[in-house]
Amino acid sequence: MHGDEHALFGAALAFLCAAVISVPVAKRLGFSPVVGYLLVGIAIGPVGFNVANPGTVSTIAELGVVMLLFLIGLELKPSHLLSMSHYIFGLGTAQLALTALAFALLAYFGLGFGAAAAVVSGLALSVSGTAIALQLLGERGELSTPYGQRTFSILLFQDIAVVPLLALVPLLAPGGEAELARDPKATLMQAGLAVAAIAVIVVSGRYLLNPLFRVLARSGAREAMTAAALMVVLGAAGLMEAAGMSAALGAFLAGLLLSESTFRHELEANVDAFRGLLLAVFFMSIGMSLNIQVVLDHVPSLLVGTLVVVVVKSVVVYLVFRADNIATTDSLRASVTLMSAGEFAFVLFPLGLDTGILKTQQADLLIALAALTMILGPLLFAGLTRLLPRLTPARAEPPADDFTDADGSVLVIGFGRFGQIVSQCLLAQDVSVTIIDKDVEMIQSAGRFGVHIYYGDGTRLDVLRAAGAETVEVICVCVDNKEDANRIVEIVRAAMPHARLYVRSFDRVHSMELLRLGVDYELRETLESALAFGEQTLTALGVSAAVAAEQVADVRQRDRARLERQLEEGIFAGAGEDAWRGRKVEPEPLTTPEKPARPLNPEAQDILRHETEFSG
Numbered sequence: 001m002h003g004d005e006h007a008l009f010g011a012a013l014a015f016l017c018a019a020v021i022s023v024p025v026a027k028r029l030g031f032s033p034v035v036g037y038l039l040v041g042i043a044i045g046p047v048g049f050n051v052a053n054p055g056t057v058s059t060i061a062e063l064g065v066v067m068l069l070f071l072i073g074l075e076l077k078p079s080h081l082l083s084m085s086h087y088i089f090g091l092g093t094a095q096l097a098l099t100a101l102a103f104a105l106l107a108y109f110g111l112g113f114g115a116a117a118a119v120v121s122g123l124a125l126s127v128s129g130t131a132i133a134l135q136l137l138g139e140r141g142e143l144s145t146p147y148g149q150r151t152f153s154i155l156l157f158q159d160i161a162v163v164p165l166l167a168l169v170p171l172l173a174p175g176g177e178a179e180l181a182r183d184p185k186a187t188l189m190q191a192g193l194a195v196a197a198i199a200v201i202v203v204s205g206r207y208l209l210n211p212l213f214r215v216l217a218r219s220g221a222r223e224a225m226t227a228a229a230l231m232v233v234l235g236a237a238g239l240m241e242a243a244g245m246s247a248a249l250g251a252f253l254a255g256l257l258l259s260e261s262t263f264r265h266e267l268e269a270n271v272d273a274f275r276g277l278l279l280a281v282f283f284m285s286i287g288m289s290l291n292i293q294v295v296l297d298h299v300p301s302l303l304v305g306t307l308v309v310v311v312v313k314s315v316v317v318y319l320v321f322r323a324d325n326i327a328t329t330d331s332l333r334a335s336v337t338l339m340s341a342g343e344f345a346f347v348l349f350p351l352g353l354d355t356g357i358l359k360t361q362q363a364d365l366l367i368a369l370a371a372l373t374m375i376l377g378p379l380l381f382a383g384l385t386r387l388l389p390r391l392t393p394a395r396a397e398p399p400a401d402d403f404t405d406a407d408g409s410v411l412v413i414g415f416g417r418f419g420q421i422v423s424q425c426l427l428a429q430d431v432s433v434t435i436i437d438k439d440v441e442m443i444q445s446a447g448r449f450g451v452h453i454y455y456g457d458g459t460r461l462d463v464l465r466a467a468g469a470e471t472v473e474v475i476c477v478c479v480d481n482k483e484d485a486n487r488i489v490e491i492v493r494a495a496m497p498h499a500r501l502y503v504r505s506f507d508r509v510h511s512m513e514l515l516r517l518g519v520d521y522e523l524r525e526t527l528e529s530a531l532a533f534g535e536q537t538l539t540a541l542g543v544s545a546a547v548a549a550e551q552v553a554d555v556r557q558r559d560r561a562r563l564e565r566q567l568e569e570g571i572f573a574g575a576g577e578d579a580w581r582g583r584k585v586e587p588e589p590l591t592t593p594e595k596p597a598r599p600l601n602p603e604a605q606d607i608l609r610h611e612t613e614f615s616g
Contacts, residue, residue, distance in 0.1 A: 014044055014051040019280045034135050034378040037280050041287020057285040062247070064278030065131045065343060066237045067271050069159070069248040072134065072152070073255020074268050087150050091320055092157025095338070099126035099316045106308065116172040116357045121366060123165055124348040125309055127158045129340040129374055130248065131282055136337055136381050147330035150321065151337055159249045162344055166244065169348065173355035197243035201236050201250060205257025213263040225263075229270040232258070282343075289346065290371040294364045302365065306372045310339040310380070329388055336384050340377030341370035408434035411472045413458035413488060415443075418504050418525055419478030436467050459487045461495055474500045482506040482513075489517045512567050531556060 018040040026036030044051045104122030107113040113121060133155055134143070142148040209232060216224045233251050240250025258264060295302055314335035321331035349366050352358040358366070408431075412423050415437040426433050436456040437443055443453045456463040458479065469475055469492065477488050485503055492499050501519040505511040514522040531552050538548035 014049065015281055015284060018044055018284060019277070033139075033280075034132055034283055035375070035382065037283030038287040038375045038378070041284035042290055042292070043287075044284065045288030045290065047292040052288075057281065057288060061278060061282035061285040062343070063234070063237075064275060064280070064282040065248050066251040067233055067275035068131060068134060068279060070233045070236075070251040070255040071268060071271060071275060073252040073257075074259050074264055078256060078259070084149065084153050087153035087324075088157045088160075091150055091324060092154045092161075094320050094323075095154050095317060096123075096126055096158060096161060098320070099313055102312050102316065103309070106312075113362070114357075117352070117359075117362065119172060120169060120348060120352040120357050121362075123168075124345040124352075124366070125341050125370065125373075126313070127161075127165075127342040127344045128155060128313070128338040129342040129377065130155045130159065131279060131343065132340050132374060132377060133337045135279065136378060140385070142333075145330070147321065147326050147334045150324065150326065151334050154317075154338065156252070158342065158344070159252070162245070162249070165344075165348070166351070169351050169357065170355055173357055193243045194240075194245050197239050197245065197250070198253065200239060201253050202257060205254055209258060210261055210263070213261070213266075217263065217266075225266060226270040229267045230274070232267070233271060286346075286371055286374055289367070290375075291364060291368055294368045295372070298365060298368075302368060302372060305365075305369050306376060309341070309369065309373050310376060313339045332384060332388065333381075336377065336381045339373065339380065341373045345370035408432040408468065409473045410434070410476060411436070411464075411467055411469055411474075412476045412478055413437075414477065414479035414504075415439075415453055416478065416480050418480065419476070422476055422478055434467055434472070436463065459484055459491070461491050464488075464491065464495075469499065470496055472499075474502055477501065477503040479504070482510045485510075486513060486517065489514060489519055493518055508563065511563060515563075515567055527559075 019037070022036030022040040023033045026033050042048060100119075100122040102122070103125050104118040107121045108115065108118035133151060137143045137148050137151060143152060213225070213228060216228055232254055236250040236254035237247035238250075240253075241247040258267060261267070317335040317338045318331045321334050322328070326334070346367065349358065349363045349370070353360065353363040410426055410431055410433050412419055412426075412433055412435045415423065415435050416439075419435070419437075423433055423435055435453045436458055437453055438455065438457045443455055454467065456467060458464065458477070475492060477485050479485050479488070482505075485506075489501055489503060492501060502521045503514050503519045503523075505514055505522045505524045507524060511522050511524055534555070535548045535552045538551060539545055543551075
């Protein structure tokens with residue numbers, strides 16, 4: 001290998017080793033992997049092992065952010081995005097404007113920056129780190145939560161705002177207004193180019209890409225599908241960047257237009273592996289870009305500045321979210337998620353330096369400040385995640401309703417989709433029913449059924465007694481949690497041994513548990529619906545209704561006989577009394593197949609061979 005090839009190989013190996021080491025260590029310490037990537041980036045950067053040029057690495061690593069936005073676009077649909085427009089332009093505008101104003105005033109009056117430098121600094125620091133925020137939300141599975149959707153809306157607005165913000169900086173430079181007045185056509189050309197780029201992506205996404213993927217899918221070449229997926233992402237990003245817009249925004253638009261494609265899951269699988277690795281490199285590049293010498297020379301001012309930035313951004317985001325009626329704890333999570341400076345700061349500060357708005361020392365300090373917030377943000381998020389459960393008092397259980405007026409002959413516990421149907425059958429026959437549920441939202445929506453549901457926890461003996469469990473003719477346990485169902489059965493059997501218990505079962509093993517507990521009747525929640533479905537399928541195939549009903553009745557009888565035999569002999573006979581608990585019950589045919597199973601591909605053939613060897 002030549003020298004350059006050796007350097008490239010060594011840098012690649014260093015990044016891979018860093019990624020492998022940092023994630024387990026960060027997880028072990030209870031931190032987000034982002035923290036590990038950032039700290040490892042410092043170690044392999046210029047102040048450490050100096051494995052590569054941070055500028056070159058950052059250019060490549062930005063592809064991770066591009067692919068992340070593409071995947072997020074795939075998860076959304078245009079209709080969903082339109083429904084979020086209030087959050088995107090409402091919350092997004094409020095957050096960006098208020099934060100930028102606060103920072104600009106601090107820079108102008110507190111640090112003595114010029115007006116243009118203060119505006120540029122305020123705008124750059126007010127934009128949050130898209131990659132960091134989405135990674136933190138994704139790790140906890142909170143992107144689809146109300147606060148996660150609003151957080152994403154703000155990030156999306158910031159990506160959209162990159163375009164006018166980049167155009168604003170030259171206008172703030174000395175003589176910028178005069179330059180605009182002399183050449184308004186250039187500004188109009190730039191705007192037209194941006195619109196044209198968006199139009200090309202929209203038209204291609206709607207009319208060209210699906211036929212292309214269809215042709216590639218027919219060819220059976222998976223590597224061609226992977227190449228096409230990367231081509232779409234990089235093509236859309238490159239086109240938008242050439243038009244002076246955000247590359248990540250272009251990738252997001254491409255993903256959004258393909259969100260309803262039949263090839264969505266294939267595209268997602270092909271891009272996701274690249275996305276994860278490139279994002280790791282991106283976070284490492286941020287750590288590498290931190291100028292440690294600048295930090296060491298200005299430790300007090302940078303620490304104070306970092307604290308001011310995270311506090312101001314957190315307070316603004318918290319107030320914006322609270323104004324939108326988001327819960328206090330979720331507003332706190334959002335404020336910490338968005339407190340870090342964004343990737344945009346590393347573009348805007350050098351641009352401000354090149355146009356003469358910022359001085360060299362100001363730009364260096366602001367870049368170091370942005371990098372420190374990106375390191376501090378994930379650490380504070382991890383700390384808040386640990387601290388919130390301790391600080392948030394346990395939600396007090398509301399007292400059970402007054403059951404004075406409850407005089408039903410049947411007590412139904414649980415008013416979910418199963419309990420609703422059971423209750424409708426009873427009410428249609430004018431049977432007096434007492435219904436209890438511990439889900440407040442379910443109780444609030446029960447008015448549509450014309451019934452009154454009492455609030456109460458069916459796993460508590462005092463609530464059961466107050467609801468009339470000792471006097472009703474039948475107790476129907478319709479809860480959707482088998483542990484709760486078992487607990488109710490055990491309580492009733494111990495305190496009211498003569499009560500008749502009809503219980504919803506989760507699966508076959510749960511049915512056996514309930515029968516062992518002595519319930520009067522149990523029914524697997526999917527059994528009868530599946531049998532009815534099978535009967536209708538038989539009639540659709542031309543089988544007479546009488547024969548179809550007879551066949552279904554025979555399957556029902558066979559299934560019941562097997563359940564009773566398994567209950568008597570044990571599913572895993574000879575393995576001990578409770579050996580079947582927690583063991584997986586393999587499905588077995590109730591009727592002996594006339595033909596052996598025929599595999600349709602090599603994978604299925606291998607599975608069937610192992611299954612035959614095991615059973616033999």
